[in-house]
Every structure is written in structure tokens, then in C-alpha cells.
Amino acid sequence: MPHPATPPRRRRLLLAAALLALLAPAAAGCGRPGSPPAKGPRPGDLPHYRVATGFRLPASPTWTAAERRGRLVIGVKEDQPYLGERDPAGGTYRGFDIEIARMMAAALGFPPRAVEFRTIASANRETALQNGQIDLYVGTYTINAKRKQQVGFAGPYYLAGQSLLVRRDENGIHGPADLAGKRVCSAAGSTPYQRIRADYPKAVLVAYDTYSVCVDNLLTYQVDAVTTDDAILLGYAAKAPGELKLTGRPFSREPYGIGVRRGDTALRFALDDALAAAERNGTWRRAYRATLGLSGVPAPAPPPIDRYPAPR
Numbered sequence: 626m627p628h629p630a631t632p633p634r635r636r637r638l639l640l641a642a643a644l645l646a647l648l649a650p651a652a653a654g655c656g657r658p659g660s661p662p663a664k665g666p667r668p669g670d671l672p673h674y675r676v677a678t679g680f681r682l683p684a685s686p687t688w689t690a691a692e693r694r695g696r697l698v699i700g701v702k703e704d705q706p707y708l709g710e711r712d713p714a715g716g717t718y719r720g721f722d723i724e725i726a727r728m729m730a731a732a733l734g735f736p737p738r739a740v741e742f743r744t745i746a747s748a749n750r751e752t753a754l755q756n757g758q759i760d761l762y763v764g765t766y767t768i769n770a771k772r773k774q775q776v777g778f779a780g781p782y783y784l785a786g787q788s789l790l791v792r793r794d795e796n797g798i799h800g801p802a803d804l805a806g807k808r809v810c811s812a813a814g815s816t817p818y819q820r821i822r823a824d825y826p827k828a829v830l831v832a833y834d835t836y837s838v839c840v841d842n843l844l845t846y847q848v849d850a851v852t853t854d855d856a857i858l859l860g861y862a863a864k865a866p867g868e869l870k871l872t873g874r875p876f877s878r879e880p881y882g883i884g885v886r887r888g889d890t891a892l893r894f895a896l897d898d899a900l901a902a903a904e905r906n907g908t909w910r911r912a913y914r915a916t917l918g919l920s921g922v923p924a925p926a927p928p929p930i931d932r933y934p935a936p937r
Contacts, residue, residue, distance in 0.1 A: 670915040672908050674727055680734030684891035687760050688733060697735040699726045700745035700759035700884070704837035706860030707917045709764050711744065718742045721856075722881075724912035725782055726763040729883060732899030746834045748814030751775045754886050761896075762884035765857055767816045768931070777889060777936075778882030779896035782909070784928040785854035786875025787817050790861060792843060793870050798850055800873035804828035807849040810839035817853045820877060836861075844868060854879045859920040880928055890935040897930050 682688040691697045701718060702709035708720040723742070730740045745753045750766060753759045754776045765785070768778045791798050798807065805827035811818035813832040821828055831848055833839055839851040840861050851858065855875050862869045883900075885892050903909040904927045913924040 671724065672728070672911045672915070674731035674908070676731045676736045677734045680732075682733070682891055682895055685889050685895070687757075687886055687889050687892050688895075690757070691733075691735070691760050696739045696741050697730050697733065697761070698741045698743055698759045699730065700750065700753055700762040700764060701726060701742050702764040702835075703744040704835050705765065705857050706864050707920050708857060708860055719916070721783070721913055721917040722763045722765065724916055725883070725909075726761065728903050728908060728912065729761065729763070729896055729899055732902070733895065746814075747812045748834065750814075750884060754884055757886070760885075765854055765879075766882055766884050767854075767879045768882040769816065773887075773933075773936075775887060777885045777887045777893045778931075779885060779893045780882040780900055780930060781880035781928045782883065782900050783856065783881040784925070785856040785879040785881060787820060787852060787877040787879060788855040788858055788875045789872050790840070790843065790851040790853075790858040790869055791849070791872050792846075793868055795849070795870075795872070798872055801825050801828075801852075801876055804850065808847070810842055810848040810851045811853055812836055812839070815853065816879065817877075821852055840869075856881075856917060859922060860917070863920040880931075888936060894932060897932050900927075901930055 701722060703711035703718065705720065705722075709718065709722040710720050711718050726742070727737065727740065730737075743759055745759060745762065745764070750762050750764075751772065754762060766778075767785075768781055772778070789798060789801070797803060801821070801824070804821070804825050807828055808831055809821055809828045810831040810833065811821065813834060818830065818832055822830055831839070831842070833842075836851065836853055836857060839848065842848045843851050844865075851861075855871065858871055862871055883896050885896070900909070903912075909927055910924050918924055
């Protein structure tokens with residue numbers, strides 16, 4: 626007769642099931658009893674963005690191409706709770722980054738029906754912008770000097786900080802100094818991955834295309850920690866609070882920007898103007914409260930917008 630499952634294996638199976646519920650919020654509400662409840666913005670709580678009428682930006686080749694095409698294509702993430710998630714049932718996207726993308730599209734004159742979201746992995750963001758596969762990228766995209774050599778950035782619209790996500794029963798990791806010999810997972814090509822490799826070389830790095838795979842490996846004891854920006858990790862921890870927790874304090878500053886093609890300064894400045902207006906009129910704060918604010922962290926003050934000059 627078959628042997629009963631051992632306690633560690635039972636725990637791994639339960640944790641894997643919890644992750645499936647975490648990553649499929651639309652299905653959680655009708656799943657098995659005990660599954661984590663679906664958490665997400667209620668449609669009535671989301672802001673409505675007034676679409677600019679008669680808007681023109683002929684100096685922007687990206688905007689001109691989008692207008693001729695009849696739609697604006699925006700690269701996003703699809704597996705980051707409260708930031709950028711895709712409903713596996715209906716295919717709709719939601720989260721704070723998605724709301725930023727929608728308010729920017731409206732400011733550029735594109736109504737919701739003329740906006741296409743396209744999932745792009747972290748490692749492919751620069752290529753997708755350079756090749757014209759997408760017009761904008763809004764997906765926890767940290768502004769830094771190296772990336773400015775490849776793409777342009779509007780914003781920033783949010784300031785995050787790198788942190789660590791561990792299992793609830795983990796008591797030996799309190800910050801990056803405790804990562805020596807530990808298996809640490811992050812997204813390939815991401816700033817957090819590069820920082821751990823450079824500053825904490827004794828950590829055993831594991832890379833995947835998405836953070837959801839990292840979290841899967843964390844829940845099933847294949848890695849000891851997941852590292853990325855605290856805004857991303859807060860979403861995962863809030864979806865499975867009995868299994869996951871953030872540990873220690875953030876150990877970096879990660880200003881999130883809107884990626885555009887390098888050299889399209891007209892588009893970048895138009896987006897800066899739209900962000901500034903949304904921050905002044907309260908739209909930015911309402912979008913945060915209905916999405917990332919559901920993680921339990923109150924809306925912070927938006928970071929100052931950096932209108933840096935056109936590249937030479």
C-alpha cells in the first residue's frame with residue numbers, strides 16, 4: 626500500500642496550492658474552501674481618466690506612429706499583485722502600474738478601447754522599446770544611469786526600495802548581510818538581481834523571468850528568499866500573509882519611471898506633464914489607494930519628477 630505523505634511534503638503541497646490561489650485571484654473566489662480570498666480593486670474605487678480631446682504631439686515619432694496605428698501599445702507585468710496583474714479568466718489587467726498606464730494614455734488622447742497592454746519580461750524591456758514592439762513601458766521599471774543610455778524615462782511616479790521576502794517560519798534572514806550561502810531568487814536582468822550579485826557575492830543567486838516563479842520556489846523550499854522592490858513583495862506577502870513576510874528594512878532606492886524610446890524627448894516631457902497634473906489633482910493618490918494601497922501601506926508622497934535634458 627502507498628506510504629502516507631511525510632509532514633514536509635504535505636507542507637510543500639499546501640504551500641504550492643497557496644501560490645496557485647495567489648496567482649489566480651479571479652479563480653480564488655470560487656476555489657476550494659480555505660483558499661486565500663481574492664483581493665483586488667473594486668471597479669467603483671478606480672479613478673476615471675478624462676481623455677484629452679484634440680491632443681497632438683507631432684514632435685514625437687512614437688505618438689505619431691501610435692495615432693496612425695489607432696492604438697497605444699503599453700508593456701506591463703502580469704504577475705505582480707496590486708501592481709500589474711492579469712486576470713487569467715478574463716484577460717484584463719489591473720494594479721497601480723496599470724492605472725498609471727491608463728492615466729498616461731488618456732492624457733495622450735487615447736481612450737481605453739485604443740490601449741493595448743502587452744506583457745514584457747524584465748530582461749526584454751529595453752529591446753521591446755528600441756524595436757518599437759511597445760510604445761511605453763510601465764512595470765516597476767527602475768530609473769538608473771545605465772538604462773538611460775538605452776531608453777528614456779518619464780517620472781519617477783513612485784519610489785520603492787529593495788527588500789527581502791521569506792517564509793513566515795524563517796528566522797535566520799533579517800537583511801542582505803544574512804544571505805551568505807543562501808539561495809536567493811530574483812528576476813533575470815533586474816536591478817535587484819544585479820545589486821545582490823555585486824554587493825553580496827556570497828549569496829547563491831537564482832534567476833527566472835518572473836517573480837511569481839521565484840515565489841513558487843520560495844513556498845516549496847527551493848530557495849531561501851526572494852529579492853526585489855518592497856512594493857512588489859508587499860503584494861505577494863499580502864496575498865499569502867500566513868506563509869510569507871518581508872524581513873528587514875529596504876536597502877536601496879528604486880525610482881519607478883515610464884520607459885520610452887531613447888531620444889523621444891517630446892513624449893517624455895508630455896508624460897512628465899501628465900504625471901504632475903495627476904499628482905496635483907489627486908488622481909495619482911486615488912489610483913494608489915484602490916490598488917497598491919490594498920497591501921496595507923498608506924499612500925506616500927510621490928517623488929519629484931526628473932525632467933532631465935534631451936540626450937546628446
